[in-house]
Amino acid sequence: MFIDNVAPEKSEWGLFMNRVEKLRDDSHVCCLTVSRWQDLFDKFGLTEEKARLRKKRFAFSSWVRRTAESEEQVQLVESVLLHADEETARSFDIQIDGGKIVSHQIDEWMVLCTKGDINR
Template sequence: MTNDADRKRDVATTFGNATDGYRDSAVFEEGADLERLVDWTAGATRALDVATGAGHVASAVAERDVTRVVAADLSPEMVATATSEYDGLEGAVTDAERLPFATDSFDAVTCRFAAHHFPDPESFLAEVKRVLAPDGVLAFEDLAVPDNSELADYVNRIERLRDPGHAETYSPAQWRDWLESAGLTIEAVRETSRRLEVDAWLERMDVPDDRRREIRSLLSNVPAELEDAFDFRYADDGERLESYRTGVVLLRARA
């Protein structure tokens, strides 16, 4: 419990210091995947965006004339950014695994590119199930790793070097199992990928130079299977990695 509490404090601090990078990042503020998540919340009148970051998802949901949209995050700075950048959002500083809302409070819950920071994903899903009204929808997206445990461990090692608040990225199969165990009925699953520009990816978290070198070294020596799966692209000299595609999973589930 103490380790989880410490990790959450670190996450809140780290992301509180990175609000500008997340607010201005095209990775978060646009994309067909964002539109899909928002479409999945159609018909909702009360929505909660968990781990809202700079508020991109919450804002997109609010634009669909949803009566109440709560932008919730562990970082006070992120909540302040979301509510100041976008009109009509209600802010809440809260732990994703201990949501301070009454049972059956929302018709839709969204969570995008955040759950890999949650120490206890099953508690998060239990809370989602609790706060969703009957027949309410969870629209979920996160990074994903291959089912191969060795490859997954390699990816997570790199992610933790970049972001000390990173808990773990899971496979789509693991998320499906957890959703079903939480009593949520899966209606749609989409496995896709997103290309990351390595320099921008490192800059967004202001990664120290020593860690950047270690990450670059690990990326230069990835297993061939992972290099193929993530479609590595190199600079003209063939040595410096410029970008790669990271796995992504989107799931729609109903309470």
């Protein structure tokens, strides 16, 4: 069983998501797309048995403060979300109230795989 946040297949949105995550959490490396995960699973002999992609909403304040180390970092992440172009803001369903980010959503992928020939 594998559960993780995944980047959108549209590369600009994936870059946006990973930029926001890196600004929020310096330890962030990269959210991969579902198709990239599927390529890796195939490469290592894993067969996808069941999968579910769902939207996961984050309340901005608690989400950003889990890893941000300063108020300046919080403000930088918020600024990037506030200045997202209209299509990106719709894709991440960025909710704004009074000029402040309230919430946004991303995709979470859950997949159950089985291992084929272990001598592969």
